[in-house]
Amino acid sequence: MKKTRCLALFGIVLMGCSDGANSENEESMRSVEIGDTSYDVPANPERVVTDYYAGELLAVDAEVVGATTTAFDNPFLEDQLASTENIGEPIDVERVLELDPDLIVVMYDDDLEQLREIAPTVYIPYNTATSIEGVTELFGSLMNNEEAAAEFLEGYEQEAREARAELEDHLNGDETFGLYEVTNQQELYVFGENFGRGGQVIYDALELPAPQSIAQDVMEEEDVLQLSREAIPEYAADVMFITSYDPEGSHQSLDFFVDSSVWQGLDAVENDRVVINDFDTFYPYDPISIRGQIPLFTEMIIDVNLNR
Incomplete structure (x- = not known):
């Protein structure tokens, strides 16, 4: 039987309580290290909500069901966010609840306590990783999809080599x-x-x-x-x-x-x-x-x- 999961804000239970993670997901958890912090997350997240990490998650084939407004201004993400919900900016916590995520990933800690009542929430401060290689590998590890991260970086490196070769006669x-x-x-x-x-x-x-x-x-x-x-x-x-x-x-x-x-x-x-x-x-x-x-x-x- 699924557990009903509701979020209380200021002592008031929000409408639209969602079904919690099923028992299989609850049992299939793993630990990941981000900086000096250990997080228990689903082994294979299926519904991810984020504030500013939509591109990082999509690069490793995550299913991003909710993201903040800024992501939708990014022309490189437009097609991949076609079925993603805009959760507002700042985050509309009730809207996140309605999306029933099994993982939340945030750059900022403003709503951490409320979000943790909804689903496992991972806080990754800005510039935790800086290079494209480091960022992609970090999110590949978080999503338990190192293969997608490696494939993405292989494509990136190939395109970079081709671009450098194209520029040789123009420099x-x-x-x-x-x-x-x-x-x-x-x-x-x-x-x-x-x-x-x-x-x-x-x-x-x-x-x-x-x-x-x-x-x-x-x-x-x-x-x-x-x-x-x-x-x-x-x-x-x-x-x-x-x-x-x-x-x-x-x-x-x-x-x-x-x-x-x-x-x-x-x-x-x-x-x-x-x-x-x-x-x-x-x-x-x-x-x-x-x-x-x-x-x-x-x-x-x-x-x-x-x-x-």
Whole structure:
């Protein structure tokens, strides 16, 4: 007989109580280590809910039945999330309950206690693993599907090799590449390898070099650095990829930098080697997005025509 599983919030039992995991699933549990914490999880999870790890889970063939709103803004996940429920942002705990998950995986701990009343909940803080290899293997282990993780990484490595070979005739060998972002608050950031915006593609998959200033001051520190407008030349690359974070779509902050004399004096600007990228496409850093960004960056680098 199945157990009825309800969640009480503030002393009130939510409507829509769901059937709990069947006895087979309850008995078939295993222990996984995430950092310094051990979690008891289903041996083979069948219904997974997550906040920000949809791409990581889908990369290892997990059945993601619920994810937060951000996942649905990711163009690389659109098809795979067609039957996935949007659980809101922040998480709507009652909606999670209605989905009857057997595993919940979260990046943030805001609702941990309530979520643990619904199903085994694994808390994986941001940057627990950084490289695409480390992230994919971590989630492959969590989902008890190391085979899917290995298959995904094999495909990634093959596509990366092919992209590097395609670029050989389009590189002079001494160009540097940088990733930057302008926010709607007139802030400018430069990024390293592990902060999204395509860092894993440029510096890992394509093995392209950053300027020495970025390598030392960004990659060896926190992988992100805020710049003043006056400091831009010090961190400018030969090829500069810019994302503009502006939810309202006015991009006035981007204009603030682009129209400045400092910006106009950059070699990358004078040589037409600045590329403005879509935020939703290049912000994501899950394995599926990284893999999907490889051909996009390859095409952009060819288009800037470094050999002219």
